[in-house]
Amino acid sequence: AQSVTQPDIHITVSEGASLELRCNYSYGATPYLFWYVQSPGQGLQLLLKYFSGDTLVQGIKGFEAEFKRSQSSFNLRKPSVHWSDAAEYFCAVASGVWIKAAGNKLTFGGGTRVLVKP
Amino acid sequence: NAGVTQTPKFQVLKTGQSMTLQCAQDMNHNSMYWYRQDPGMGLRLIYYSASEGTTDKGEVPNGYNVSRLNKREFSLRLESAAPSQTSVYFCASTDRSTQYFGPGTRLTVL
Numbered sequence: 473a474q475s476v477t478q479p480d481i482h483i484t485v486s487e488g489a490s491l492e493l494r495c496n497y498s499y500g501a502t503p504y505l506f507w508y509v510q511s512p513g514q515g516l517q518l519l520l521k522y523f524s525g526d527t528l529v530q531g532i533k534g535f536e537a538e539f540k541r542s543q544s545s546f547n548l549r550k551p552s553v554h555w556s557d558a559a560e561y562f563c564a565v566a567s568g569v570w571i572k573a574a575g576n577k578l579t580f581g582g583g584t585r586v587l588v589k590p
Numbered sequence: 591n592a593g594v595t596q597t598p599k600f601q602v603l604k605t606g607q608s609m610t611l612q613c614a615q616d617m618n619h620n621s622m623y624w625y626r627q628d629p630g631m632g633l634r635l636i637y638y639s640a641s642e643g644t645t646d647k648g649e650v651p652n653g654y655n656v657s658r659l660n661k662r663e664f665s666l667r668l669e670s671a672a673p674s675q676t677s678v679y680f681c682a683s684t685d686r687s688t689q690y691f692g693p694g695t696r697l698t699v700l
Contacts, residue, residue: 516691576684580632
């Protein structure tokens, strides 16, 4: 069974500093990997996704993530954090093979809440 | 193009009451999903519908039922609400690779 671990429950970062959020996954085959962001009281917005190809993926809002197969990781980074980046971030994994009967189910990590200090 | 919509946004129930959460998508997606979100646990899949006319259990289906009314709509029903079902519920639909989420329903069961 696939699983996702986000080791950091909370991270506090100063505005303008860099940010890295960790994500480790467990999945037997090639996974689809995702990062979602959830602002307070809102739904989930897709930041970026990795399916194949270049292991460094660019997303919206200046975020990027790097897929490292050898480490089973898909860490999210941003060079300079803005106050509006305060939110909860979720890493997720899905099957890399579309199975029509079963759908394409996502497994989420527990989330990392990011606080931004002025 | 509204994406995924959910009603209601907020609901308070008493233990034992029933209710249905509604979800609709206008992206012509085949697959739809219901998740619940609890602090520290991320999102957990309750039920999903891979295509119109099919539904299947996810990770935490107990206490819930679903109906895929047509390609657009996927409802979640709580027949006899319990305090353990206090949560935020999200509906999602997928274009085979990426899931798109609704704004959520915050449910409190007293």
